Amino acid sequence: MNGASHSLGQQVFQKIREDILNGTYSRGKELKEKPIGEELGVSRTPVREALRQLELEGLITIIPNKGAFVVGFSGQDIRDIYEMRLALEVLCAKRAALSADKIQIEMMEEILYLADFHLNKGHMEQMMGLDDKFHGILYEAGGSKMLEHALKDYHHYLSRARKISLADSKRAHQSNQEHWKILEAVKDRNTKKVEQAVNLHISRAIQNMETSGGREHG
Template identity: 40%
Template structure:
């Protein structure tokens, strides 16, 4: 998708949010590396927008710790450090574990059916090595569990990690054999939830997220 054409069709707060999403993603995927300056005038020209949405997006990036605004100079990319990733995944292990526990206690029959359908898709995409579709199915699997927890605060909190999680999933599936192992982990989590085994689903999810975080750190050390 052409971001420039898309942005020209958006206005107001939605434009600021879209700019934030693009800049955030470019930082997380390494397109804007640590130490690079984000120059407002260049970004305005590149994306065909005014300074206001760019400036507001950069302020949001600063709130997330992804850039540092230096008076009279501009914004420099801080990036995401190894410690940031460790912190993010420590938080995720606890919160996603809790989401899985509550899902096991509160999940509906229709949500179980949705999970089963997604598991079938993940199995198919793993066999075909269709990474783009596998990533979408993986994301859908976790989203169903979040919603099944029936906790709006928890869902909102997990939403703040969305882009970090997407980066981790994309990187993780580049590791040989990781997709198959992830499928097996998802199947085990699914079974625990179906059996309404809250303790087991929480433990398995905790372990699953920890493995994803450990794998991401290893891949980033290799420069992937």
């Protein structure tokens, strides 16, 4: 398979994965190569490649002579991802406390000021985007490409649960205050403080997920 075809397969994979994670394709939905290819304007080959990759990630199951079906996530799957993210995010944030540069800190600060503004206006969609940006810069500031890649994947997998969670104005305000605590610890270069702040942030996210209807995913 040439590079262009492989790249196209990755694009199709990303699109289908996003549709599974945001609930467009629900649990049990059959994913048919031809309709998906027609919708995305590609041949069956990149769709088939994408479906194989999605099966490797456990998001779908391919049953011979029957088809490909969405598996999605259970509540336990989501909790497991949150707990794995917690372990890695603590490590990343502690590194960020030691290595974040002035520009990264200023960018995170600006994001949180903007988030406060949009929260006060009730702009929850903007808040979601700013939440992603804050964590993205924090991951970059950790200085490890491997950690950054893994954490961005976990963050992406939890997109639907986070969207449900952040739709709650009270939780959204609380979440942004927790971000301020994380940033304060990074600015202070205090690894113990940043560990405590990240633990609090993600532990509360797990608690909120369990009571906000985020039990089932996909």
